Amino acid sequence: MPRLTSVYVCQQCGYKSPTYLGKCPQCDSWNSMVEEVEEKGTGYRVQGTVEKAEIVDLSKIQNIDYKRLGTDLEEFDRVLGGGIVPGSLILVSGDPGIGKSTLLTQIALTIPKALYVAGEESAQQIKLRVDRIKPNAHLAVLNEVDVDVILRQIDTFRPTLVIIDSIQSLETEDLESVAGSVGQVRECAHKLQRLVKHLHIPIFLVGHVTKEGTVAGPKTLEHVVDVVLSLEGEPANLFRILRSTKNRFGPTDEVGVFEMEDKGMMEVKNPSKLFLEQKVNAPGSAVVSILTGLRPLLVEIQALVTKTSLPSPRRTGSGVDNNRLQLLVAVLQKRLGLPLYDQDVFVNVTGGLRIFEPAADLGICLAIISSFKDKTIREKCVLVGEVGLLGELRSVRQIDKRITEAKKLGYTNIITPSNVKTIAQAVKLTLF
Ligand code: TYD
Numbered sequence: 001m002p003r004l005t006s007v008y009v010c011q012q013c014g015y016k017s018p019t020y021l022g023k024c025p026q027c028d029s030w031n032s033m034v035e036e037v038e039e040k041g042t043g044y045r046v047q048g049t050v051e052k053a054e055i056v057d058l059s060k061i062q063n064i065d066y067k068r069l070g071t072d073l074e075e076f077d078r079v080l081g082g083g084i085v086p087g088s089l090i091l092v093s094g095d096p097g098i099g100k101s102t103l104l105t106q107i108a109l110t111i112p113k114a115l116y117v118a119g120e121e122s123a124q125q126i127k128l129r130v131d132r133i134k135p136n137a138h139l140a141v142l143n144e145v146d147v148d149v150i151l152r153q154i155d156t157f158r159p160t161l162v163i164i165d166s167i168q169s170l171e172t173e174d175l176e177s178v179a180g181s182v183g184q185v186r187e188c189a190h191k192l193q194r195l196v197k198h199l200h201i202p203i204f205l206v207g208h209v210t211k212e213g214t215v216a217g218p219k220t221l222e223h224v225v226d227v228v229l230s231l232e233g234e235p236a237n238l239f240r241i242l243r244s245t246k247n248r249f250g251p252t253d254e255v256g257v258f259e260m261e262d263k264g265m266m267e268v269k270n271p272s273k274l275f276l277e278q279k280v281n282a283p284g285s286a287v288v289s290i291l292t293g294l295r296p297l298l299v300e301i302q303a304l305v306t307k308t309s310l311p312s313p314r315r316t317g318s319g320v321d322n323n324r325l326q327l328l329v330a331v332l333q334k335r336l337g338l339p340l341y342d343q344d345v346f347v348n349v350t351g352g353l354r355i356f357e358p359a360a361d362l363g364i365c366l367a368i369i370s371s372f373k374d375k376t377i378r379e380k381c382v383l384v385g386e387v388g389l390l391g392e393l394r395s396v397r398q399i400d401k402r403i404t405e406a407k408k409l410g411y412t413n414i415i416t417p418s419n420v421k422t423i424a425q426a427v428k429l430t431l432f
């Protein structure tokens with residue numbers, strides 16, 4: 001196939017050059033040139049994709065009842081908003097080794113006539129993985145990196161679902177740059193997107209999270225795809241959290257919890273119980289009730305406050321927002337007179353979960369106070385509430401759900417903004 005004319009375009013100002021330039025001669029930005037296809041239309045296209053543009057009246061359009069494709073993994077379906085929408089392009093991103101290939105292989109095995117496109121691993125390697133999950137299972141595998149060949153294969157094979165592992169390994173001959181570069185990743189994703197919308201086959205793209213550099217991170221892709229799922233977790237910890245950060249067909253704050261085992265990722269049906277299983281009642285430990293999508297979750301927050309040896313003490317959070325942590329420490333210093341100016345503060349959310357909700361504020365504060373005073377928070381206590389700059393507690397949404405979950409797990413002392421108005425009051429009730 002003749003190569004299409006490609007051109008390097010500055011992403012800052014749009015300057016075009018036939019060759020790669022480290023610095024844009026027009027706007028002087030460095031490393032901003034990305035290779036793009038100059039003329040579209042001669043590459044492989046599914047017949048009928050080039051249709052006449054038409055203006056339509058919305059009222060004449062019939063509502064399509066999306067028949068979502070269900071997998072056997074309930075946690076996975078929930079994160080997507082109730083299954084896979086046909087004709088959606090879904091990006092699954094995560095650090096190398098976190099379990100993306102494992103999870104998607106499991107999904108492919110639950111759906112008849114799924115196609116696994118392996119750009120990184122050989123069919124033999126995929127077989128090893130499949131044998132761990134479900135020995136001798138059937139799975140159609142295509143070992144290919146040329147996106148145009150892949151598109152043609154999908155068009156003839158007509159699978160119900162396609163998994164592309166990974167988007168960074170694909171390339172198109174239309175561009176000269178190497179696989180994994182911003183231009184290649186973007187162009188390949190665009191081609192796949194056109195196919196998805198035309199054939200109504202859902203496609204999953206695996207994308208590695210990479211540092212800034214020559215290899216394009218999934219950030220480039222977020223605008224092209226319909227759904228972005230990220231698989232998170234710490235390598236040392238077996239929990240894996242699947243979160244949707246963009247979803248054109250569902251909620252974005254839903255999480256699915258899995259545990260990496262010998263036979264693949266196992267669903268965790270009652271995460272609160274598991275997260276709290278190893279909790280010990282010691283100074284610095286607090287339990288909060290957070291909402292992920294529609295589901296309430298109880299998680300443990302741990303804090304460690306120790307005398308610093310640095311001129312400016314550390315406030316380090318893992319699983320919580322660092323800016324929020326700084327703010328809460330400042331509130332504790334000012335409103336409760338806690339002398340934290342010469343103390344390092346470390347806060348950790350157990351289980352590898354990341355919390356974005358202000359509803360966890362009160363729990364974070366109490367964990368810090370508890371560690372600083374070396375006193376244990378009273379037993380069976382759950383803390384819920386946003387903390388304001390004046391040290392007051394502010395109400396949070398869906399308090400009833402959180403209380404129900406806490407009661408279900410046997411927590412009887414539930415501190416919420418409806419029964420306690422300030423942090424100082426909460427301290428009196430929970431730390432003696
Ligand atoms: P993998 O899915 O290859 O990660 P990614 O595609 O995100 O790079 O999985 C990586 C790790 O998971 C690997 O160290 C082996 C382990 N693993 C299990 O623990 N159980 C299993 O059933 C499988 C298939 C893998």
Ligand code: MG
Binds near residue numbers: 101102165
């Ligand atoms: Mg992989």
